[in-house]
Amino acid sequence: MTLATATKRSARGAPGKRPSDHGAWFLVLPALIPILVLSVGPLLYGIALAFTDSQSGRTAPTQWIGALNFKDLLHDTLFWDSFRIGLLWAFGVTVPQFLLALGLALLLNQNLRFRWLARALAIIPWAMPEVVVGIMWRLVYHPDAGVLNETLSTFGLGEGKDWLTGTATALFAVIVVGVWAGMPQTTVALLAGLQNTPRELHEAAAMDGAGAWRRFRTVTWPAIKPIALAITALNFIWNFNSFALVYVLTQGGPGGRTRLPMLFAYEEAFRYGQFGYAAAMGCVMVAVISVLLALYLVGRLKGDDET
Amino acid sequence: MMRTKKSTRAAQYVALAAYLVFLAFPFLWLISTAFKPARELGSLHPTWIPEDPTLENFRQAFDEQPLLRAAGNSLIAAVSAALIAVVIATPMAYVMARHRTRLAKAATGWVVVSQAFPFVLIIIPLFLILKNLHLINSLPGLILVYVVWSLPFALWMLVGYVRAVPAELEEAAAVDGASKVRTFVSVVAPLLAPGVVATAMFALITAWNEFFFALVLLKTPEKQTLPVILNRFIGAEGVADLGPLAAAAFLATIPSLVIFALIQRRITGGMLAGAVKA
Numbered sequence: 033m034t035l036a037t038a039t040k041r042s043a044r045g046a047p048g049k050r051p052s053d054h055g056a057w058f059l060v061l062p063a064l065i066p067i068l069v070l071s072v073g074p075l076l077y078g079i080a081l082a083f084t085d086s087q088s089g090r091t092a093p094t095q096w097i098g099a100l101n102f103k104d105l106l107h108d109t110l111f112w113d114s115f116r117i118g119l120l121w122a123f124g125v126t127v128p129q130f131l132l133a134l135g136l137a138l139l140l141n142q143n144l145r146f147r148w149l150a151r152a153l154a155i156i157p158w159a160m161p162e163v164v165v166g167i168m169w170r171l172v173y174h175p176d177a178g179v180l181n182e183t184l185s186t187f188g189l190g191e192g193k194d195w196l197t198g199t200a201t202a203l204f205a206v207i208v209v210g211v212w213a214g215m216p217q218t219t220v221a222l223l224a225g226l227q228n229t230p231r232e233l234h235e236a237a238a239m240d241g242a243g244a245w246r247r248f249r250t251v252t253w254p255a256i257k258p259i260a261l262a263i264t265a266l267n268f269i270w271n272f273n274s275f276a277l278v279y280v281l282t283q284g285g286p287g288g289r290t291r292l293p294m295l296f297a298y299e300e301a302f303r304y305g306q307f308g309y310a311a312a313m314g315c316v317m318v319a320v321i322s323v324l325l326a327l328y329l330v331g332r333l334k335g336d337d338e339t
Numbered sequence: 340m341m342r343t344k345k346s347t348r349a350a351q352y353v354a355l356a357a358y359l360v361f362l363a364f365p366f367l368w369l370i371s372t373a374f375k376p377a378r379e380l381g382s383l384h385p386t387w388i389p390e391d392p393t394l395e396n397f398r399q400a401f402d403e404q405p406l407l408r409a410a411g412n413s414l415i416a417a418v419s420a421a422l423i424a425v426v427i428a429t430p431m432a433y434v435m436a437r438h439r440t441r442l443a444k445a446a447t448g449w450v451v452v453s454q455a456f457p458f459v460l461i462i463i464p465l466f467l468i469l470k471n472l473h474l475i476n477s478l479p480g481l482i483l484v485y486v487v488w489s490l491p492f493a494l495w496m497l498v499g500y501v502r503a504v505p506a507e508l509e510e511a512a513a514v515d516g517a518s519k520v521r522t523f524v525s526v527v528a529p530l531l532a533p534g535v536v537a538t539a540m541f542a543l544i545t546a547w548n549e550f551f552f553a554l555v556l557l558k559t560p561e562k563q564t565l566p567v568i569l570n571r572f573i574g575a576e577g578v579a580d581l582g583p584l585a586a587a588a589f590l591a592t593i594p595s596l597v598i599f600a601l602i603q604r605r606i607t608g609g610m611l612a613g614a615v616k617a
Contacts, residue, residue: 056434056440056519057439058519058520058540059430059431059433059519059520059523060430060431060434060442060446062426062427062430062431063427063430063431063466063490063494064431064446066427066483066486066487066490067446067449067487067490070465070468070483070484070486070487071449071453071490072449073463073464073468074464074465074468075456075461076460076461077464077468078460078461078464079460079469079593081463081464085468132358135354135358136358138354139351139354139355139358142351142356144351144352146355146359147355149359150355150358150359150362152600153359153362153363153602154362154368154419155596155599155603156596157362158363158599159399159544159548159550159592159595159596159598159599159600160391160548160552160592160595160596161547161548161550161565161566161568161569161592161595162548162566162586163548163570163588163591164369164566164569164589164591164592167369167572167573167584167585167588168365168366168368168570168585168588169365170573171365171368171369171372171584171585172365172368173579174581176381176383176385177372177380177381177581178366178384178385179364179385179387181406182384182385192597212361212362212365217364218378244347266454269454269455270454272457273456273457273458275458275550275551276550276551276566279380279550279570280550280570280573293457294457294458294459297457297459298459298551298555301459301462301463302466302555307463307467310459310463311459311463311464313459314456314457314459314460314463315460317454317457317459317460317461318455318457321455322455325455333538
């Protein structure tokens with residue numbers, strides 16, 4: 033390495049590096065190969081599978097069948113029911129998750145006692161295995177041994193319900209668990225954003241007699257907006273693609289009322305062995321999510337320009 | 340500092356208390372259930388504090404399910420996956436942070452895009468590939484999947500940590516005639532160590548907690564990891580089995596909670612460092 037290239041690099045990220053650098057390739061390859069073989073490859077393979085009649089345990093060779101899977105999907109009312117439930121779940125979890133997390137982050141940003149306790153407790157849902165979260169809430173919701181029914185009856189708030197197996201309550205019950213499980217990450221991200229907002233600006237606005245709501249709208253919100261956008265977009269994707277929580281809580285029941293698209297596709301692939309058809313479902317899920325996210329992000333960013 | 344009105348303060352404490360209750364009560368109930376004898380679990384009016392606390396549930400949990408073997412499988416899978424992931428991700432993160440090549444950009448793009456794809460689109464082809472390699476129902480197969488699955492987050496974190504290492508140090512090493520690999524190993528790597536450890540710990544917890552891939556890839560109970568075994572536990576549960584179920588679930592959580600408590604600050608810091616500068 034010559035002195036010339038060394039100084040060229042001093043401005044960080046300067047285009048002094050050539051792609052043909054062998055040392056760089058040597059450093060990249062150990063990760064790049066698994067990524068290509070076990071992530072990028074399977075992804076393309078998965079998309080290709082959606083256009084085949086691939087099934088598990090079949091002896092006849094797999095054949096290309098064009099868009100037949102997608103045509104079938106179009107008329108598969110069970111899948112679209114599941115898709116609708118998936119969207120309800122994703123919105124139903126993401127929106128309260130964000131609002132509750134924002135509230136908690138604003139509180140934790142204040143000089144309150146017991147803040148440390150809230151921070152410590154927020155670790156629990158974050159670190160816990162999803163299966164344990166599911167088991168734990170089954171115990172809470174349990175019709176006989178659960179704490180929820182017992183508390184409700186103590187306060188005279190109605191009869192005990194079987195929350196997770198009642199057709200009317202199941203989706204709502206799993207959404208509450210989803211909100212609980214995802215709130216901490218969102219809170220931590222928003223709190224970090226809040227701690228970057230300029231204090232002076234806040235104080236100046238207060239001096240000018242701006243109320244709490246106005247201060248929030250004109251000072252706090254603009255400062256945390258990028259983080260808020262990013263975290264809600266990610267939450268929405270993660271929630272839409274979630275599996276373990278609902279699988280443990282209800283297995284998609286009662287009568288498919290909580291059968292998220294991931295659960296549906298999982299059953300299609302690994303219970304009935306319809307690999308091609310399940311892959312097509314995966315493709316549709318990706319496509320719809322991408323469109324929704326694009327609309328959301330474009331809309332939000334435009335809103336940014338107007339204000 | 341701004342003054343806050345007393346009534347506002349009071350309202351804030353009420354709200355904080357509500358959050359504390361919401362966050363804590365399911366976990367407290369799990370612990371309570373884990374220590375209750377079967378007789379109390381069957382009672383019509385369950386209490387918060389077990390009247391007659393017992394360790395019987397823990398004994399029964401170990402008797403009925405192969406918890407120790409499952410925990411062993413989980414530990415092997417999680418530790419190997421975490422180690423392999425950081426060993427291969429650190430050099431790559433270094434290149435991504437320091438070089439603005441097309442490769443680095445593509446890698447960053449992959450990190451973002453890989454978050455959006457539903458697992459089902461990955462798991463079917465992975466299942467077929469691993470089946471051809473005879474790696475279904477085997478821990479090595481699961482470990483491979485965990486490595487790749489934890490790479491996006493590991494890269495994201497590590498790129499942030501690399502950026503925090505001053506580039507001047509490397510220039511000095513380069514001036515002294517050290518090769519790129521040498522510079523990385525003897526100058527950058529030691530400074531990265533705390534970040535690498537935190538990333539490895541995080542990868543370890545996510546693998547320890549992981550359920551979906553393990554459910555699909557591991558077929559026999561001898562190979563299954565703790566979350567899968569816990570899920571089998573649920574099956575047809577009578578009220579009497581709730582105790583052992585709670586006890587096992589409680590034990591499975593402890594490692595995650597302890598490790599996470601240790602690294603939490605570093606993780607949130609790294610996440611945002613990656614986010615702000617990427």
